[in-house]
Amino acid sequence: xxxxxxxxxxxxxxxxxxxxxxxxxxxxxxxxxxxxxxxxxxxxxxxxxxxxxxxxxxxxxxxxxxxxxxxxxxxxxxxxxxxxxxxxxxxxxxxxxxxxxxxxxxxxxxxxxxxxxxxxxxxxxxxxxxxxxxxxxxxxxxxxxxxxxxxxxxxxxxxxxxxxxxxxxxxxxxxxxxxxxxxxxxxxxxxxxxxxxxxxxxxxxxxxxxxxxxxxxxxxxxxxxxxxxxxxxxxxxxxxxxxxxxxxxxxxxxxxxxxxxxxxxxxxxxxxxxxxxxx
Amino acid sequence: xxxxxxxxxxxxxxxxxxxxxxxxxxxxxxxxxxxxxxxxxxxxxxxxxxxxxxxxxxxxxxxxxxxxxxxxxxxxxxxxxxxxxxxxxxxxxxxxxxxxxxxxxxxxxxxxxxxxxxxxxxxxxxxxxxxxxxxxxxxxxxxxxxxxxxxxxxxxxxxxxxxxxxxxxxxxxxxxxxxxxxxxxxxxxxxxxxxxxxxxxxxxxxxxxxxxxxxxxxxxxxxxxxxxxxxxxxxxxxxxxxxxxxxxxxxxxxxxxxxxxxxxxxxxxxxxxxxxxxxxxxx
Numbered sequence: 423x424x425x426x427x428x429x430x431x432x433x434x435x436x437x438x439x440x441x442x443x444x445x446x447x448x449x450x451x452x453x454x455x456x457x458x459x460x461x462x463x464x465x466x467x468x469x470x471x472x473x474x475x476x477x478x479x480x481x482x483x484x485x486x487x488x489x490x491x492x493x494x495x496x497x498x499x500x501x502x503x504x505x506x507x508x509x510x511x512x513x514x515x516x517x518x519x520x521x522x523x524x525x526x527x528x529x530x531x532x533x534x535x536x537x538x539x540x541x542x543x544x545x546x547x548x549x550x551x552x553x554x555x556x557x558x559x560x561x562x563x564x565x566x567x568x569x570x571x572x573x574x575x576x577x578x579x580x581x582x583x584x585x586x587x588x589x590x591x592x593x594x595x596x597x598x599x600x601x602x603x604x605x606x607x608x609x610x611x612x613x614x615x616x617x618x619x620x621x622x623x624x625x626x627x628x629x630x631x632x633x634x635x636x637x638x639x640x641x642x643x644x645x646x647x648x649x650x651x652x653x654x655x656x657x658x659x660x661x662x663x664x665x666x667x668x669x670x671x672x673x674x675x676x677x678x679x680x681x682x683x684x685x686x687x688x689x690x691x692x693x694x695x696x697x698x699x700x701x
Numbered sequence: 702x703x704x705x706x707x708x709x710x711x712x713x714x715x716x717x718x719x720x721x722x723x724x725x726x727x728x729x730x731x732x733x734x735x736x737x738x739x740x741x742x743x744x745x746x747x748x749x750x751x752x753x754x755x756x757x758x759x760x761x762x763x764x765x766x767x768x769x770x771x772x773x774x775x776x777x778x779x780x781x782x783x784x785x786x787x788x789x790x791x792x793x794x795x796x797x798x799x800x801x802x803x804x805x806x807x808x809x810x811x812x813x814x815x816x817x818x819x820x821x822x823x824x825x826x827x828x829x830x831x832x833x834x835x836x837x838x839x840x841x842x843x844x845x846x847x848x849x850x851x852x853x854x855x856x857x858x859x860x861x862x863x864x865x866x867x868x869x870x871x872x873x874x875x876x877x878x879x880x881x882x883x884x885x886x887x888x889x890x891x892x893x894x895x896x897x898x899x900x901x902x903x904x905x906x907x908x909x910x911x912x913x914x915x916x917x918x919x920x921x922x923x924x925x926x927x928x929x930x931x932x933x934x935x936x937x938x939x940x941x942x943x944x945x946x947x948x949x950x951x952x953x954x955x956x957x958x959x960x961x962x963x964x965x966x967x968x969x970x971x972x973x974x975x976x977x978x979x980x981x982x983x984x
Binding site for chain 2: 449468549567570571
């Protein structure tokens with residue numbers, strides 16, 4: 423029996439390791455391909471490490487394109503949109519957790535329903551609304567989704583967290599004469615730290631990666647963000663793979679860095695499941 | 702308390718709900734964004750019905766969904782079952798599986814453009830090394846959709862995380878009881894795990910039907926621009942072209958309406974097939 427169980431776990435671990443390796447391959451290839459000297463003829467066999475790896479492709483793309491400006495625009499968008507998203511989602515989750523049963527169910531149902539609204543169905547009229555707000559052809563067009571909390575998912579994450587706080591805690595704060603805002607800031611917010619961090623990372627990914635909004639709503643090249651920079655680089659040099667992969671690495675590294683810092687919150691042994699625990 | 706919900710409600714109303722409803726209405730108008738919309742009844746629907754490009758794009762999209770959604774969900778379910786263990790290296794494995802999901806779309810598209818290069822892309826180099834046929838992938842209409850399906854498979858992190866959470870929500874006592882009754886692992890999967898995960902799977906299917914189609918926009922825009930021979934012209938790219946290239950907002954809205962009616966019918970069919978009722982799906 424014990425031997426049987428050991429073999430079973432061994433096989434499981436091996437299968438897990440192989441699959442994990444398969445899913446790490448894309449990332450591995452982005453990075454190693456970016457180190458290949460740009461002028462070299464392409465390899466004709468699978469190449470696990472480029473010959474004479476170099477970092478020269480990185481400064482090269484900053485000379486070919488105003489990458490520094492794209493990077494700055496992307497950072498402005500993220501710096502503005504992520505905090506707004508976190509606060510608005512946290513407030514909404516906090517409110518929902520304290521609503522009486524019936525209105526709460528209704529609002530939650532609506533939030534889940536908006537999760538199902540496809541992006542394409544809002545493109546056309548959002549263009550119109552942004553025009554009325556004077557935000558077409560400005561970075562504001564990329565920041566404004568933060569006021570809808572980025573995604574209803576973030577609101578649901580906060581709601582699941584705040585629901586687990588014993589209601590007595592809020593009650594006690596209120597009896598001490600704390601305003602609703604003070605209760606949120608001093609009682610609820612500190613308890614939701616892991617959720618706040620998760621929402622910060624996920625919303626960073628959302629705004630940092632956003633390709634569609636700049637395509638639809640920006641025209642001036644001075645406002646372009648990194649994803650558009652990648653697209654321009656591809657048009658400029660469609661087969662310059664080392665350069666393209668260097669640009670892709672610049673876009674990907676910040677996201678991966680944040681993710682590694684926070685993967686425990688998502689995928690650790692007591693992760694999201696704890697939030698979703700129905701008690 | 703309502704005050705705390707207000708910013709989110711206003712934001713969602715203004716940026717999501719109103720635009721989605723307005724699009725529905727615009728489908729029945731002639732609207733090119735310079736002149737105000739003019740009611741023209743079912744005219745847009747007649748135009749799209751007569752357009753071979755719209756029909757082709759619908760066919761491409763539903764072919765893509767028929768391949769991508771089951772593959773992504775079964776993949777996520779299999780990986781969640783395999784990697785759910787609370788043991789040492791499994792946390793790392795889970796992180797590795799999720800990782801491609803966070804790679805920004807534009808970077809991800811460039812990466813796969815290289816991986817699928819017919820002559821010196823790693824995918825074909827590996828296939829050649831294994832002695833397997835090496836298709837032209839994105840350069841050939843027959844394999845281009847398949848290539849987009851494969852790249853979408855590696856971004857199954859959302860379903861994976863949700864199913865992991867669903868698995869952890871199943872009370873352990875159920876498995877204990879089944880073991881005492883002499884049930885095999887296979888039996889407890891079919892009798893306990895699957896029925897209890899069904900609401901989660903159904904919800905994920907609905908979301909994936911919508912999101913995986915939406916997520917084809919960036920890869921098709923950057924990698925193929927709908928080609929070769931319109932093989933990867935999926936609905937989001939088609940709508941973009943109709944709305945923002947030829948500025949026929951009414952027709953674009955009509956294409957959307959038809960697409961989501963068809964998706965709604967599929968979702969309804971799946972829901973009936975699952976035998977669940979709406980009360981069982983709660984939050």
